[in-house]
Amino acid sequence: LHIVILASILFLIVYWLIRDSHRVTNLNGKHVFITGCDTGLGNSLAKWLDKRGFCVIAACATEKGGQELRSCCSLSLKTVNLNLADSDSISRAVAFVTKETxxxxxxxxxxxAEGTAPVAPTDWLRLEDFHSVMDVSLLGLIEITLKLLPLLKKAKGRVVNLINTTGLMAFVGGGYKLSTWGMEAFSDTLRREMQLFGVKVSIVEHGFFRAGVVNSDVIEQHLVRLWNRLTPEIRDSYGEKYFID
Structure with a gap:
């Protein structure tokens, strides 16, 4: 039994060494499109891939975010404005990517894309509160993926969906957790379907990190707004102490 366990461990070590030795070569003309590049993980990834020679197309929610990113990267990095809650904006971004490739x-x-707020007890929320998050962090990401699939199939490319593991822990209400689980399911389905076309689909579940999207002041402002609009019945059922604590 010990020999079998040792052999299995050695096999896994060799497998990992061989797998990790594979590197993408001939980066000239290899385009990577990244969403959510104003700040945080998307911003850092765009800079990292640019330094390694990829042709990066970075989608930013604001013109300021795009300008700041271009100022510290090579001339090959391109930026495009993208509002994932707006189908017209998504179509314009796809047209830009099509032209660049x-x-x-x-x-x-x-x-x-991580639109988090508002997060609150579920009966504090209205349907539009769920939409404000899910239209960006789930439906918007699905829409842009669908519209870019023809280009991904052509290059036999890959889709990488970055998902924060904190979103997999359903300890508070709101659209953020639903979006996270939705992207997990969408990615798993897409992976199986795209195998036929040589397109790889991966999920990277990263941990918590401080970024502009995680702002305790913003979250607190949303909680105050939600509390103030509650009906007296719901507010009384929780009590002032619950809100203050």
């Missing part, structure tokens, strides 16, 4: 297809799509 110039018939070569898209080597990689990295999706990263």
């Amino acid at each position: 110039a018939g070569k297809g898209l080597f990689g799509l990295v999706s990263h």
Whole structure:
């Protein structure tokens, strides 16, 4: 039994060494489109891939975010404004990517969008509160993925969806947790379907990190707003002490 366990461990070590030795070569013309690049993980990834020679197309929610990113990267990095809650904005971004790839297809799509607020007890929320998060962090990401699939198929590229593991712990109400689980399910389904076309689909579940999207002051402001609009019946059922604590 000990020999079998030792052999299995050695096999896994060799497998990991061989797997990790594989590197993407000939980066010229390999385009990677990344969402959520104003700050945080998307921003850092865009800079990292740019330094390694990929042709990065970074989607930013604001013009300021795009300007700041371009100022510290090579001339090959391109930025495009993207509002994931707006189908027209998504279509414009896809048209920009299509033009930049110039018939070569898209080597990689990295999706990263984390609209978190509002988060609160479920009966504090209205349907539009769920929409405000899910339209960006779930439906928006699904829409842009669907519209970029023809380019990904052409290049036999890959889709990488970045998901915060804190979103998998359903300890508070709101659209954030629903979006996270939704992206997990969407990715798993897409992975099986795209195997036929040589397109790889991966999920990277990262831990918590401080970024502009995680702002305790903003979350607190949303909680105050939600508390103030509650009906007297719901507010009384929780009590002032619950809100203050």
